[in-house]
Amino acid sequence: MFYDPLCGSGTLPLEASLKALNIAPGLFREQFGFETWLDADRPLLEKLIQLAEAKQHETILAPIWGSDRDGSVIEQAIANATNCGVLNHVYFAEINLEDVAAPADSGVVFCNPPYGERLGRDSDLGAFYKQLGDVLKQRFKGWTAFVLSGNKELSQSIGLKSSQRFAVYNGTLPCQLMKYELY
Numbered sequence: 001m002f003y004d005p006l007c008g009s010g011t012l013p014l015e016a017s018l019k020a021l022n023i024a025p026g027l028f029r030e031q032f033g034f035e036t037w038l039d040a041d042r043p044l045l046e047k048l049i050q051l052a053e054a055k056q057h058e059t060i061l062a063p064i065w066g067s068d069r070d071g072s073v074i075e076q077a078i079a080n081a082t083n084c085g086v087l088n089h090v091y092f093a094e095i096n097l098e099d100v101a102a103p104a105d106s107g108v109v110f111c112n113p114p115y116g117e118r119l120g121r122d123s124d125l126g127a128f129y130k131q132l133g134d135v136l137k138q139r140f141k142g143w144t145a146f147v148l149s150g151n152k153e154l155s156q157s158i159g160l161k162s163s164q165r166f167a168v169y170n171g172t173l174p175c176q177l178m179k180y181e182l183y
């Protein structure tokens with residue numbers, strides 16, 4: 001099971017489903033830049049596309065879910081899943097983090113919480129990260145969590161001990177991907 005409880009427009013569940021279905025990156029592109037080269041080998045490209053399509057899987061063995069408190073981004077996630085052709089393979093729902101429950105006994109919870117902007121009048125991001133840590137610790141026992149954040153101080157507010165940390169970029173923004181074993 002793969003679950004992103006802060007899924008926004010669905011990037012992580014959609015990437016997970018494309019990976020699980022073995023859909024090759026770039027297969028949705030109408031044209032690659034190199035196709036305009038005078039010596040571009042179109043028959044070879046066609047053959048490679050056919051080979052990639054033949055390797056796709058029909059089904060995903062583990063369910064892939066995403067949720068977010070914002071109904072409009074869930075609508076966007078559903079539209080994006082439709083455009084990627086994976087709507088039958090992912091499930092999206094409007095759920096506030098405070099109401100989130102683990103949909104299975106074990107799995108991978110993977111999220112990209114907000115950083116860099118305030119959440120609202122009555123809350124701040126530090127409190128939100130603490131709430132995220134509490135939800136993971138109390139409701140996701142037996143799961144492995146990955147949290148992507150661009151703010152080290154906020155990451156510490158999660159209050160969980162990471163088993164691994166990876167330095168990554170989100171676009172041009174240097175970020176950390178923290179891994180937590182929850183038990």
Ligand SMILES: C[S@@+](CC[C@H](N)C(=O)[O-])C[C@H]1O[C@@H](n2cnc3c(N)ncnc32)[C@H](O)[C@@H]1O
Binds near residue numbers: 097
């Ligand atoms: C940085 S964005 C995630 C972006 C996402 N990976 C995407 O592909 O769009 C963080 C998301 O957390 C959601 N969020 C913030 N507070 C929340 C809460 N209390 N419960 C559920 N979702 C929340 C926001 O609506 C936002 O979509």
